[in-house]
Amino acid sequence: MHLSPLPCHSLSLRSSSRIVPTGVALACALLMGSPALAQTTSASEGQEATNALPTVTVTARKRAEVMLDVPISIQALSEKELRTSGITDVKDLGEQTGFSFSSAQGTGAQGRSFGVVTFRGLQGELNFPWENSGGIFVDGIFVSGGVSGLGLGDVARVEVLKGPQNAFFGRSTFGGAVNFVTKNPGTTLAGTVNATLGNDGSNDVDASISGPLLGDKLTGRITFGSKTKAALFHATDGGDMGAESSRYVSGTLYFKPNESVWVRLRGLYQQDEDSAPATGMISANGNTSCTGKTYTGQNASGAPVTYTPSVPYFCDGIPSYKEVGSKVFDANTALPAGVYAAFVDNSLGDPFLAKSPRLTHMGMKRETLRLSTQAAVMLPYDMDVAFNAGYNESNSTSIHDLDRSKANAFLALQTNPTRDLTLDARLSTSPSNPLRGLLGASYFVSTFQLSQIDLSSAFGQVSPTRSTGAYLDLRAHVPAVYGAVEYDINDQWTVSAEARYQKDKSAYVSLDGTETSNTINSWLPRVTLRYKPMASMSAYVNLARGVQPLTVNGGYANANAAGKAYLEALFPGITPFTPQPKLDSAEVGLKQQVSRTFQYALAIYDQKWKNRLSGTTVFNPASCGTTVNTPECPFATSGTGVTISNEARIRGLELTVDAQLTPSWTAGGYLDYKDATWTKFDAANAAVLTGSAVAFDGNHLARLPKFSVSANTTYRFGLSDGWSGYTRGDLTWVGKRWETDFNFTQDDGYKRFDLRLGFEKKDLLIELFARNVFNAQDWATVSRYFDLTAQPLTNFNRQAVQVTLQDPRTVGVRLRYGF
16 A cells, blocks of 8 residues: 655646536537546646647656556546536545545445445445555555545645556555645745635635745645535434534645755644434335346355345335435434443443544544655666655544434444554666666555444343444554566557565454454566557556455454354354455556547456455344343344455446647546446345345446446636636536345436636636536435334344435535635
């Protein structure tokens, strides 16, 4: 999880704006255009119209390269593009660049408590950092905690890399990587203030000032930011649902004693505090749409079987928001008096809660600290040595109403302290040599801890208890060496090989203090052949292997002796650690600047995913009655979760197009197509729905749209007295998705259209905006869930779907002033 820094202060990057007049222009953007290929280092938000697309420079492979020449699928966005397109967080970024970012298995169930990054359909379901198929990096430092609250206030640019990036970035990037590069302070006194105000009460403000501290040798920058999102709904008890708040301060020191050496120090402290998430539950109880419907699967012997869902569920589509209304967003938002001692005062003595923020309401509270140091030394013969070190610490507490209703049937508190340290160094040869390369070494160490306290009234609990099935104390130590060699065979053909060799040691500390460890050594290669028939065209093919981190099978590791024996009988060969997920990827790409005003990038990939981790819940034997935590009934009432391995194959296509339609009119768009199917999918706990069918090979992966599109178009015009203006439209469209891996029904996907009108003069910008102009009320996420509202709840037979809604239409103003 490591990336050495580049002397990015020396890059000269250019950008053109992408903005649009009206409906006809937007239609053009759907067919031709990219959501933001260009970067800029300009201090001004505005830019004169030109009659040519920009040349975009990126550093994805640890050296400055023209993006159209880099033989991987990549997109880059400047600070100007981030702000002009209304991107304020990682979720917005993903919608416009082809990856997805969400919380709690893609449902947003736990708000910003966790963050899951998914590239190319490689979507996990366990909602932990090692389930991410893509890593989030800030200045090359892996971010393991607090990703969902990542602010963009002092970001200079961001690069989104698709396909396995393990060779350069480490083990958490087997599907892709996102690297945010923050700004260096300048040598002259300068500052900016950005403020966004919405009609719903939401606001986003950041201010920074930078300048010389010791001539031009030492410069500094400090940034303050505050972002508040208004509640989307109000529950029956009067509490907020969906409100979010973040406050942060960051500082940067940049020391450059001469032209051959530079050192940079950066620190950030951030606090996040949210209300209960705006997550709804639609019960399937009494629904008859599955009556007479038949589906196919395989039984325990592998033979094909047909079945009809054995309990009420949704087989004719998911009810729309217009049908169910806001009543589905009505979870409890106030803490019952009976949980206060355990949840707030830690009367149960939970060691992780003791070091996490004190939370007195439903929702989440998190504190994050990030520290990093980068340095580079230029050597003779155009070689350089670079160093990178970073420390991240994140402590969060979240309290959620897991039944998602006002029934008050199942409350849970989760704590999540994380720590990680990255050390990285590398030596690079001259990038202009026909034979060039680099050699590096890295060390990564992390601690991920999680505990849960439950009050399951639906199961008859009268007081909170610590959960043994939702406890993790996982330590990782990952030393690695890596390198790359690239050779220009001639002016047209180039071959390159990159590889990382790492020793991934994972240690697990159980509830009783017993430590168990496991180590896997991995070679992570990527081999690429590139062909340039002309200067403006580049074709490539690459083969790569990636892995996800080792992790623990917590339900088995924390079980008592009787529980372990019972699980071993159900899952022969089960161990305290899960198999390591692996990905073999093949990618073919073509990039071309057809003319000064039109360019595209196309990537086609084929991925085979082995040991995809899936969770299943195991309950006590039916014969044991209501007594729990005994040799006959070794688990809690709610059972225990274990992890099993499945396999999938995902093939897809990514197309990015950028067009300068006229000197004043640009358009961009991104098309993503995925065909994601299970080649092996066992679901041991499926009998509640599927009877004798317990395997579903050939089904489509849930919650993944086959098609998604983003498009933008921008039109810039002149005004009098030094003023200029622009109008921009952005369209996001996400296609249908299966709500469960059993493929019972699909939701309709969602779409959103945003519109902006801006006016600028020198360092002043005033912009009017409207997000979700047509107030589309589509489900942003849909996932099968359990209806936990029955009292008493004797099993998990009652089904439901868990939903989140698109944010409603918001209109507002954005102001920017610089000096």
